[in-house]
Every structure is written in structure tokens, then in C-alpha cells.
Amino acid sequence: MRIHAIELHRIGMPLVRPFETSFGVQTSREVLLVHVRTDVGDGWGECVAGVDPFYSSEYVSAVEDVIRSYLAQALLAGPIGGAAAVAPLLRFVVGHRMAKAALEAAILDAQLRADGVSFGSHFGATRDRVDCGVSVGISPNIPTLLDEVQTYIDQGYKRIKLKIKPGWDLEPVAAVRDLLGAGGLLQVDANTAYTLDDVAHLRELDAFELLLIEQPFVEEDIGAHAVLARAIETPVCLDESIVTTSVAVDAIEQGATSIVNIKAGRVGGYLEAVRMHGACLTRGIPVWCGGMLETGIGRAANVALAALPGFTLPGDTSASDRYFAEDLTEPFVLEEGTLPVPTGPGTGVTVREALVRDWALRDPLVLR
Numbered sequence: 420m421r422i423h424a425i426e427l428h429r430i431g432m433p434l435v436r437p438f439e440t441s442f443g444v445q446t447s448r449e450v451l452l453v454h455v456r457t458d459v460g461d462g463w464g465e466c467v468a469g470v471d472p473f474y475s476s477e478y479v480s481a482v483e484d485v486i487r488s489y490l491a492q493a494l495l496a497g498p499i500g501g502a503a504a505v506a507p508l509l510r511f512v513v514g515h516r517m518a519k520a521a522l523e524a525a526i527l528d529a530q531l532r533a534d535g536v537s538f539g540s541h542f543g544a545t546r547d548r549v550d551c552g553v554s555v556g557i558s559p560n561i562p563t564l565l566d567e568v569q570t571y572i573d574q575g576y577k578r579i580k581l582k583i584k585p586g587w588d589l590e591p592v593a594a595v596r597d598l599l600g601a602g603g604l605l606q607v608d609a610n611t612a613y614t615l616d617d618v619a620h621l622r623e624l625d626a627f628e629l630l631l632i633e634q635p636f637v638e639e640d641i642g643a644h645a646v647l648a649r650a651i652e653t654p655v656c657l658d659e660s661i662v663t664t665s666v667a668v669d670a671i672e673q674g675a676t677s678i679v680n681i682k683a684g685r686v687g688g689y690l691e692a693v694r695m696h697g698a699c700l701t702r703g704i705p706v707w708c709g710g711m712l713e714t715g716i717g718r719a720a721n722v723a724l725a726a727l728p729g730f731t732l733p734g735d736t737s738a739s740d741r742y743f744a745e746d747l748t749e750p751f752v753l754e755e756g757t758l759p760v761p762t763g764p765g766t767g768v769t770v771r772e773a774l775v776r777d778w779a780l781r782d783p784l785v786l787r
């Protein structure tokens with residue numbers, strides 16, 4: 420494959436409602452899209468990095484710079500062996516996994532569109548629909564939270580995930596458990612907001628039959644998560660910590676995580692995400708597909724990934740209207756709590772390029 424050009428599009432999309440996590444409030448999504456033009460056709464990839472380095476050290480401007488200053492040239496210098504060659508070609512740059520993942524996804528999209536193969540087929544999907552959960556931000560108060568959760572229950576979501584932080588945890592969880600009833604699938608995400616000093620407090624969550632508690636401590640504290648996992652009943656699930664398959668295996672073997680949130684952007688690409696799925700599957704560790712407020716481009720790829728056999732828990736693969744009034748692709752619409760796995764070549768979705776232009780925050784960066 421010969422890449423003729425790599426275009427970086429920075430676009431802004433308003434969120435249908437503010438989204439608050441333990442690291443801040445988002446009212447819009449500023450997203451970097453990668454459009455590659457190759458000798459076998461075009462492809463689109465979405466970078467999951469946020470506009471600020473609050474979830475991870477990556478952020479949109481840094482992604483633009485590392486692609487423009489280092490990564491693009493490695494891909495434009497000469498013919499490459501397709502998407503499988505991208506990670507090895509980019510290994511000379513340390514980290515920047517979200518930037519690398521977006522490039523790989525765009526190249527994989529171009530390659531598979533040319534081959535007439537869908538992402539799901541290429542990954543080894545075994546389902547044609549995936550069960551969908553929904554992520555609920557930190558609310559101003561309990562009634563507002565319950566109104567939002569009720570909306571998602573009415574829409575058919577199969578699992579509720581609540582963002583928590585110190586001062587907003589036991590009370591909202593108790594209220595939502597009461598609303599859901601005993602059998603409802605409910606989990607929490609702390610986004611690193613706690614420390615080992617909070618173990619006794621976090622143990623009180625055991626009363627609410629949660630599926631899991633996600634990333635209570637900072638990314639590097641794998642050992643602290645193992646201490647917590649031994650001290651509470653609620654299964655510990657890691658997100659930010661799990662940046663490669665080998666880190667996932669280490670964390671599993673240390674007893675730091677018994678469920679893994681897989682996000683292709685966080686781990687450096689969909690091909691590494693598929694490898695991570697395989698490593699978890701052979702160890703009997705359930706996985707689910709995390710979300711990063713993706714547009715339909717990333718959402719299509721996530722739904723394909725979530726269709727692999729080890730993805731046994733509903734993921735953060737919500738419908739497009741959870742975040743956006745209008746999507747960059749045909750919207751993903753929830754049907755009985757599930758989304759269909761795209762079957763067309765590549766991601767299987769068509770990018771509305773007029774919207775990419777309309778929503779552009781600046782002229783595209785074209786690298787040749």
C-alpha cells in the first residue's frame with residue numbers, strides 16, 4: 420500500500436447535554452479525524468484524544484503535532500505492508516497511542532474497503548448485534564440524575580454506568596440501584612479519583628451488587644488496585660491503566676483487574692485491541708468495549724470490536740443521540756438495547772464530508 424496523503428481534520432460537535440466526569444465537564448467534543456488517501460482508496464480514522472490531557476496525557480493539539488512532526492513521514496516515506504505494518508513502523512516514537520491508533524484505523528479502513536472486508540469480519544466478530552450500555556455523567560443533584568437514568572432505561576439500554584468521585588458516590592449509586600431494582604446491570608467509573616485511603620469507603624459499594632468498579636486509582640497504581648480487589652467484593656475493572664496487552668496480562672496476574680475495559684484508542688489501535696481480547700479470553704477475563712464519545716466513525720469500529728466473543732458485558736457503545744444531535748455518519752440507533760454491527764467494507768459507514776467541512780475548526784492539515 421502506498422499512502423499519498425494524510426489529512427488531519429479538527430472538528431467541533433456540541434454535546435446534547437454536558438458530560439461531567441471526575442476530571443471535568445465537557446459540553447462539546449473537539450475531535451481530530453484522520454483521512455488517508457492511498458493507492459487502494461481512502462480511509463477515515465477517529466482519534467479519541469480529548470482537547471485537554473485530563474483522561475490521559477494525550478490531547479488533540481499534541482496528536483496533531485506528533486503526527487505532523489514524526490509519525491506521518493514514517494508512513495509517507497514509501498510503500499507499507501498495510502495496517503499491520505503501522506504499529507511496527509511507528510514504534511520509534513514512545514507512547515502517543517491514541518495518535519497511532521487513529522492513523523492505523525484510517526489505513527485499516529482504506530485497506531479493508533479495497534478488499535471488500537468489514538472490520539467485524541477482519542477482527543473475528545461472532546455476533547451481528549452488540550448489547551449496549553450507557554455512561555451517565557456526574558449530575559448536579561439526585562433528581563436530575565434519576566431523570567437522565569430513567570430516560571436511558573426507557574430507551575432500552577442494557578447497563579447503566581455512573582461516573583463517581585469522592586462526595587458523589589454512595590448516594591447516587593443507592594438511588595439508581597433503587598430505580599433499577601435488584602437485577603438491573605449497574606457499574607461505576609471513578610476515573611482515578613480515589614486512593615487506598617478510601618478502601619473502607621469503597622467497600623460500602625458492595626451493598627449495591629455492582630457489576631464492577633472502574634479505575635478507582637491512578638493509572639500507574641496497578642498494585643493498589645490488587646490491594647483493593649482483595650478488600651472488596653465488587654470486581655475491579657481497569658481502563659486508563661491498561662495501555663498494552665502485556666500490561667493487561669500483568670494486571671490480571673497481579674489480581675489487579677478481573678474485568679478489562681478495552682478501548683482501541685487507548686491501547687494503540689484496533690489490532691492491539693483484538694490481541695488484548697484474545698489474551699483476556701484465554702485467561703477467562705471478561706471484557707467490554709469502552710467509549711470516548713466517538714462520532715459514527717469510531718463508533719462503527721467500536722461496535723465491530725464489541726462483537727468479538729470475549730466482549731460479554733455491555734459496552735459504552737451507545738446510540739449516536741446519546742451525545743450528538745447529528746452524527747458524521749448515518750446515526751447508530753438503539754434497537755432493543757442493541758446496535759447492529761456494520762457489514763459493509765471497512766468501517767461500513769459513510770463519512771458525510773460536507774459536515775466535516777461545515778464543522779471544521781480550522782483548515783485541514785494535509786501531509787504528503
Ligand SMILES: O=C(O)CCC(=O)N[C@@H](C(=O)O)c1ccccc1
Pocket residue numbers: 440469474553554608610658709710711712713735736737
Ligand atoms: O459513551 C461514551 O463514549 C463515553 C463513555 C465514558 O464514560 N468514557 C469515559 C471513560 O472514562 O471511559 C471518558 C469520558 C470522557 C473522556 C474520556 C473518557
